[in-house]
Amino acid sequence: xxxxxxxxxxxxxxxxxxxxxxxxxxxxxxxxxxxxxxxxxxxxxxxxxxxxxxxxxxxxxxxxxxxxxxxxxxxxxxxxxxxxxxxxxxxxxxxxxxxxxxxxxxxxxxxxxxxxxxxxxxxxxxxxxxxxxxxxxxxxxxxxxxxxxxxxxxxxxxxxxxxxxxxxxxxxxxxxxxxxxxxxxxxxxxxxxxxxxxxxxxxxxxxxxxxxxxxxxxxxxxxxxxxxxxxxxxxxxxxxxxxxxxxxxxxxxxxxxxxxxxxxxxxxxxxxxxxxxxxxxxxxxxxxxxxxxxxxxxxxxxxxxxxxxxxxxxxxxxxxxxxxxxxxxxxxxxxxxxxxxxxxxxxxxxxxxxxxxxxxxxxxxxxxxxxxxxxxxxxxxxxxxxxxxxxxxxxxxxxxxxxxxxxxxxxxxxxxxxxxxxxxxxxxxxxxxxxxxxxxxxxxxxxxxxxxxxxxxxxxxxxxxxxxxxxxxxxxxxxxxxxxxxxxxxxxxxx
Amino acid sequence: xxxxxxxxxxxxxxxxxxxxxxxxxxxxxxxxxxxxxxxxxxxxxxxxxxxxxxxxxxxxxxxxxxxxxxxxxxxxxxxxxxxxxxxxxxxxxxxxxxxxxxxxxxxxxxxxxxxxxxxxxxxxxxxxxxxxxxxxxxxxxxxxxxxxxxxxxxxxxxxxxxxxxxxxxxxxxxxxxxxxxxxxxxxxxxxxxxxxxxxxxxxxxxxxxxxxxxxxxxxxxxxxxxxxxxxxxxxxxxxxxxxxxxxxxxxxxxxxxxxxxxxxxxxxxxxxxxxxxxxxxxxxxxxxx
Numbered sequence: 001x002x003x004x005x006x007x008x009x010x011x012x013x014x015x016x017x018x019x020x021x022x023x024x025x026x027x028x029x030x031x032x033x034x035x036x037x038x039x040x041x042x043x044x045x046x047x048x049x050x051x052x053x054x055x056x057x058x059x060x061x062x063x064x065x066x067x068x069x070x071x072x073x074x075x076x077x078x079x080x081x082x083x084x085x086x087x088x089x090x091x092x093x094x095x096x097x098x099x100x101x102x103x104x105x106x107x108x109x110x111x112x113x114x115x116x117x118x119x120x121x122x123x124x125x126x127x128x129x130x131x132x133x134x135x136x137x138x139x140x141x142x143x144x145x146x147x148x149x150x151x152x153x154x155x156x157x158x159x160x161x162x163x164x165x166x167x168x169x170x171x172x173x174x175x176x177x178x179x180x181x182x183x184x185x186x187x188x189x190x191x192x193x194x195x196x197x198x199x200x201x202x203x204x205x206x207x208x209x210x211x212x213x214x215x216x217x218x219x220x221x222x223x224x225x226x227x228x229x230x231x232x233x234x235x236x237x238x239x240x241x242x243x244x245x246x247x248x249x250x251x252x253x254x255x256x257x258x259x260x261x262x263x264x265x266x267x268x269x270x271x272x273x274x275x276x277x278x279x280x281x282x283x284x285x286x287x288x289x290x291x292x293x294x295x296x297x298x299x300x301x302x303x304x305x306x307x308x309x310x311x312x313x314x315x316x317x318x319x320x321x322x323x324x325x326x327x328x329x330x331x332x333x334x335x336x337x338x339x340x341x342x343x344x345x346x347x348x349x350x351x352x353x354x355x356x357x358x359x360x361x362x363x364x365x366x367x368x369x370x371x372x373x374x375x376x377x378x379x380x381x382x383x384x385x386x387x388x389x390x391x392x393x394x395x396x397x398x399x400x401x402x403x404x405x406x407x408x409x410x411x412x413x414x415x416x417x418x419x420x421x422x423x424x425x426x427x428x429x430x431x432x433x434x435x436x437x438x439x440x441x442x443x444x445x446x447x448x449x450x451x452x453x454x455x456x457x458x459x460x461x462x463x464x465x466x467x468x469x470x471x472x473x474x475x476x477x478x479x480x481x482x483x484x485x486x487x488x489x490x491x492x493x494x495x
Numbered sequence: 496x497x498x499x500x501x502x503x504x505x506x507x508x509x510x511x512x513x514x515x516x517x518x519x520x521x522x523x524x525x526x527x528x529x530x531x532x533x534x535x536x537x538x539x540x541x542x543x544x545x546x547x548x549x550x551x552x553x554x555x556x557x558x559x560x561x562x563x564x565x566x567x568x569x570x571x572x573x574x575x576x577x578x579x580x581x582x583x584x585x586x587x588x589x590x591x592x593x594x595x596x597x598x599x600x601x602x603x604x605x606x607x608x609x610x611x612x613x614x615x616x617x618x619x620x621x622x623x624x625x626x627x628x629x630x631x632x633x634x635x636x637x638x639x640x641x642x643x644x645x646x647x648x649x650x651x652x653x654x655x656x657x658x659x660x661x662x663x664x665x666x667x668x669x670x671x672x673x674x675x676x677x678x679x680x681x682x683x684x685x686x687x688x689x690x691x692x693x694x695x696x697x698x699x700x701x702x703x704x705x706x707x708x709x710x711x712x713x714x715x716x717x718x719x720x721x722x723x724x725x726x727x728x729x730x731x732x733x734x735x736x737x738x739x740x741x742x743x744x745x746x747x748x749x750x751x752x753x754x755x756x757x758x759x760x761x762x763x764x765x766x767x768x769x770x771x772x773x774x775x776x777x778x779x780x781x782x783x784x
Contacts, residue, residue, distance in 0.1 A: 149602070255504050255536040258555050261598070262548045302536050304504035339695055341540040341573075347694025348509075348728070351736060362695070419686055423702055458696055460703075461542075462687035463651030467661050476652070480542060487544045 003193060010197035017204030018212075025238040028281040031327045032234075034357035044231075051232045060223045067222040067314075072215045077312040081249055084138065091135030092164070095128040099171075104196070122175060129172045136165050150257055150269060151248035156207050163202075166195040210245045210313070217243035218314035226319075237323065238281065240315040244274040250307035250317060256300050267297025270307045270317060277324065291333055298325045299337040303345040322349070329361045336487045338365045339457045366457060369490060373452025376432055389445040402478050405442040407471040412436045414465035414475045420458050431455040435465050435475055442478065451486045459483075496622060497527035498568035498613070499560050501578070503724065504536055506570055509732075510724040512768030516753035517570055517615055519766040523631060523757075524623055528568065533559050537574040538581070539648075553581035554595045557612070558604035566611040568618055572723035575614045576648025576656060582612060583655045614649050616722050616752065617658060620666045628673045633761040635675025639782035641755070642681050642716035642747075643667040644707070644730075646723040650685065661685075670752065671720060674759035675784070681714035683707050690725040693733060704729050705741045712747050718779060719749040727751055731773045748774040758783060 026044055070076050079086040143153045170192035177185040220236050251257055251269035260268040267273050308318040415421050415434040424430045432453035441449035465475040506514050521528050538552030560567050569575040585592040586608055596605050645667055653661035668678035689703035721727050730749035757767040
């Protein structure tokens with residue numbers, strides 16, 4: 001009686017929880033208003049089912065079978081990444097699956113097939129149990145002893161390992177006490193059943209949901225491409241957030257993960273971003289500070305696609321970042337990284353955006369980064385040359401010999417060879433001060449003039465100026481340095 | 496002769512023909528190429544805003560190569576410039592070296608300056624040599640006019656990169672001549688391709704690209720030749736994207752150098768990734784002898 005009631009309660013919570021989770025894939029979506037072809041709003045279960053059926057009855061079905069065997073059952077993606085990790089996952093996966101089919105669902109699946117299945121001491125159960133436990137031991141070893149680089153451990157990761165350990169240990173204890181002590185056997189039964197049913201009821205809300213979503217992501221991504229129904233892509237992207245187990249493969253492969261070691265913003269790591277996005281898309285509220293952090297994290301990306309190639313869940317991170325990045329930028333605020341080569345990929349895809357929406361964030365960043373330097377915009381002012389800002393002059397020193405600006409005798413060679421200056425009929429109107437004027441402003445220690453010119457942010461860093469300076473002024477290096485200073489100045493770290 | 500290949504972020508996803516052809520040509524020339532999948536971004540994109548992180552990112556790659564005990568073969572000129580710059584900074588300034596190595600020590604890495612950073616073109620020119628290259632040419636080009644595009648970060652700042660003479664370089668032209676093609680003189684040979692401003696100030700970026708294309712066409716070039724993924728993307732994909740008012744100079748496609756060399760060596764189109772260019776360059780084969 002007790003067993004039946006708890007079983008049905010657990011099953012109900014599991015069922016409702018699963019439906020709730022799945023409904024989220026249809027309820028939430030990435031904001032695509034800024035695109036040339038914006039997504040049709042009414043994409044729902046209908047289009048998803050249509051897409052799935054169309055795939056099942058097409059040659060793509062063969063691809064699904066291949067991916068199911070290779071990536072879902074044998075898990076080659078994990079194998080290619082790390083053999084120890086593959087061993088860990090395989091031990092847990094095969095052991096657990098065996099127990100699930102022959103033991104938990106034994107009455108439904110096994111007994112009808114083998115009628116003398118019941119054994120006094122079932123060695124298979126013990127072997128499978130040992131396999132799962134060894135897997136968990138390896139997992140613990142990786143997280144606690146090896147401390148795999150950029151693998152973050154959250155409470156959820158501990159929960160999963162502990163609940164599985166309790167289920168297996170109590171089950172094995174039951175099996176071993178069956179013949180020796182019926183009393184203990186009965187007591188342990190309660191622990192075992194409770195742990196199993198708790199795990200079941202909580203499954204949709206825990207990392208364990210990945211046993212459904214990860215195969216789904218692998219299969220969906222094997223047959224979907226850019227030409228797929230945009231509505232279905234949106235649904236898939238929401239589903240992918242649930243398919244991520246935060247295993248850290250992407251963060252480990254990530255081209256710019258090194259920047260995290262220095263900057264410390266954890267949203268630079270793709271796996272941490274995924275964890276954030278799961279919460280974000282449930283209600284879309286975010287603090288200003290949080291937004292700034294996620295904007296920096298998601299913009300600090302060279303679009304090298306390594307995360308997408310390596311993801312064991314087959315998540316199409318490339319497309320996810322592309323869409324989420326745009327949504328985040330469009331929410332406003334200040335991403336100084338937009339004025340760096342990190343924008344190259346966005347530029348390559350310029351034709352996918354509504355042109356006004358494309359320009360808006362760039363224009364606002366440009367304005368914000370030059371705005372604090374008021375002097376530049378008061379051309380009638382007389383600038384007192386005597387009060388050179390020595391403190392500002394002393395800040396220059398990031399690169400080698402940046403003090404060389406003092407040797408500038410304004411021959412204008414740098415501005416003459418500059419291809420950016422050469423591109424404009426009236427360069428000062430478009431760029432404010434030109435390279436030689438910026439060097440002189442440094443010499444005078446006039447911060448506003450040196451740091452406020454748009455020239456800084458239009459610099460190609462082609463080094464023509466520096467190469468052609470007869471005085472060996474490190475013009476390009478100094479421009480780099482002024483950009484750095486301007487960013488720190490803007491973020492209020494330095495006066 | 497063995498190098499560790501620094502492939503960078505763009506080539507494996509957007510300029511695969513460069514990787515394919517560079518590997519094919521290296522194989523033909525007996526250059527052994529090792530991979531290191533721990534290599535990450537060279538740091539170039541973050542240089543505008545965070546110099547310290549830039550140094551760390553580049554230095555980590557140098558330390559990895561040092562651990563591997565191999566010199567670096569770099570395909571991208573922006574990567575090349577970054578790595579060279581940071582190696583130079585660390586060599587000049589023991590304080591920086593100390594600070595960076597303290598950070599790298601967390602991963603059991605250390606850079607002491609033992610790695611030679613070489614661009615792919617330098618390896619062909621200096622380590623293989625024009626004479627040996629000549630012997631591998633089986634079907635030279637005839638009457639093909641090539642406009643060489645040197646790429647900024649290899650050439651300048653010359654005191655750091657030491658690639659070639661910064662105002663009158665010959666290295667790339669010599670390499671083109673080996674294939675039987677003519678390396679033409681053109682005014683904007685040493686100028687920037689425009690890529691650094693794409694996504695930042697797109698009109699400026701495309702204006703600069705358009706000027707280069709127009710200059711090359713006017714000088715009678717049949718093709719542009721580059722050895723950097725950014726330059727290639729700019730002349731290939733971005734040229735394709737250019738808005739109508741800039742289209743007047745369309746028609747000068749770009750080929751990456753190892754494709755050009757590989758064709759003259761008689762390597763197959765597949766091996767050279769000829770179909771991966773966005774603008775069709777198959778017509779260049781009609782210039783082969």
